[in-house]
Amino acid sequence: MAFKDLPLDARPREKLIARGASALADAELLALLLRTGVAGQNVLQLAQQLLERFGGLSGLLHTGPEDLKAVKGMGGSTKRSELVAVLELARRAMSEKLRTRPVFDSPGAVKHYLQMHIGTRPHEVFAVVFLDAQHRMIALEEMFRGTLTQTSVYPREVVTRAIQHQAAAVVLSHNHPSGNIEPSRADESLTQTLRAALALVDVRVIDHIIVAPGCSFSMAEGGLL
Numbered sequence: 001m002a003f004k005d006l007p008l009d010a011r012p013r014e015k016l017i018a019r020g021a022s023a024l025a026d027a028e029l030l031a032l033l034l035r036t037g038v039a040g041q042n043v044l045q046l047a048q049q050l051l052e053r054f055g056g057l058s059g060l061l062h063t064g065p066e067d068l069k070a071v072k073g074m075g076g077s078t079k080r081s082e083l084v085a086v087l088e089l090a091r092r093a094m095s096e097k098l099r100t101r102p103v104f105d106s107p108g109a110v111k112h113y114l115q116m117h118i119g120t121r122p123h124e125v126f127a128v129v130f131l132d133a134q135h136r137m138i139a140l141e142e143m144f145r146g147t148l149t150q151t152s153v154y155p156r157e158v159v160t161r162a163i164q165h166q167a168a169a170v171v172l173s174h175n176h177p178s179g180n181i182e183p184s185r186a187d188e189s190l191t192q193t194l195r196a197a198l199a200l201v202d203v204r205v206i207d208h209i210i211v212a213p214g215c216s217f218s219m220a221e222g223g224l225l
Helices: 012-019 026-034 043-054 056-061 065-069 077-100 107-118 155-164 185-199
Strands: 125-131 137-145 169-175 204-212 215-218
Touching: 012 026, 026 043, 026 056, 026 077, 043 056, 065 077, 077 107, 077 137, 107 125, 107 137, 107 169, 107 204, 107 215, 125 155, 137 155, 155 185, 169 185, 185 204
Parallel strands: 169 204
Antiparallel strands: 125 137, 125 169, 204 215
């Protein structure tokens, strides 16, 4: 059915106005952002295709601009830039949340925050979340970048930044571009090396989280920390 043939009360904009945003399905909310479809596919169908291709809203929000560009109808800059803007708003909202409450209060938010920042990178990125004495976020820094298989991490630089931030604790994180989030022996060894180095300046390693699009692994929860 063409979009113009839908009853008024079934169209996302009219439905939102009449019943509120919570009444809309994910595809309907996404359709409001996209505004238009493509030849042979109305905007609701395009929205549903995106959700199915990237694994729902969570997967879509963790998707990079180049992945979106490969989808028919998303090659232009307008739609992609609007979705990327939504992602950035989500990051900033989550950042505000983590700056005002202890990370222990919202462990899921920490994982999602890291997924959105580094989960979709095509190369490995090592990042550190620096925390104050109340375990609220001071800053997130991407400290090292590597290849698809490895990255070089220098404990001295992590310790130096922790001192400069006057951090009391840190959450370590890196991504696995392969999508396999199981920690390697090298990941475990690196975690223990950084844990020992940071302990010398009284900074605690709370967790080391490995992320990939739509999934994550916590070493603390897995009993590896």
